[in-house]
Amino acid sequence: MKKRRIPSQVRVGRSSAGLGLFATQPIAKGDFVIEYTGEKISSDEADRRGGKYLFTLTKDVVIDGTGRENTARYINHACKPNCEAEVDEDDMKVRIYARRNIASGEELTYHYGKEYWDDHIKPHGCRCAQCAR
Numbered sequence: 001m002k003k004r005r006i007p008s009q010v011r012v013g014r015s016s017a018g019l020g021l022f023a024t025q026p027i028a029k030g031d032f033v034i035e036y037t038g039e040k041i042s043s044d045e046a047d048r049r050g051g052k053y054l055f056t057l058t059k060d061v062v063i064d065g066t067g068r069e070n071t072a073r074y075i076n077h078a079c080k081p082n083c084e085a086e087v088d089e090d091d092m093k094v095r096i097y098a099r100r101n102i103a104s105g106e107e108l109t110y111h112y113g114k115e116y117w118d119d120h121i122k123p124h125g126c127r128c129a130q131c132a133r
């Protein structure tokens, strides 16, 4: 079994949308935060599996980030997020970067994209800080 190693600059905690990921130290704009990892599967297989931890890498390849070793799976969606997820199609990795300076203790968020939002967030209502106001 793969060991779960949580990077020291983040911690898992309770948020308005279930569990979330929080900064344990200041993170500067542009800094790499964490990689979204997991099994790479075809989009057909992703359709079969379903679930909320699927991240679309390309039109044919999806990362199944269900495994607990994927600490990035705890990052929630926000409509005005402090991080962004960047897909690198050259090395087929998803990396999450800070889009602004983040203070210690802030919840980390990125925008999940329209398709995921329509399928998984909209039906139950978005609970991000902007929408909850």
Ligand SMILES: C[S@@+](CC[C@H](N)C(=O)[O-])C[C@H]1O[C@@H](n2cnc3c(N)ncnc32)[C@H](O)[C@@H]1O
Binding pocket: 017, 018, 019, 020, 052, 053, 073, 074, 075, 076, 077, 078, 120, 121, 125, 126, 127, 128
């Ligand atoms: C990748 S998981 C994020 C971690 C999740 N909160 C948990 O406890 O495991 C994505 C799921 O979290 C929930 N979620 C994330 N952001 C949300 C938001 N802004 N509003 C409501 N639910 C959200 C939805 O159930 C979504 O399918």
Ligand SMILES: [Zn+2]
Binding pocket: 078, 079, 080, 126, 127, 128, 129, 130, 131, 132
């Ligand atoms: Zn929102």
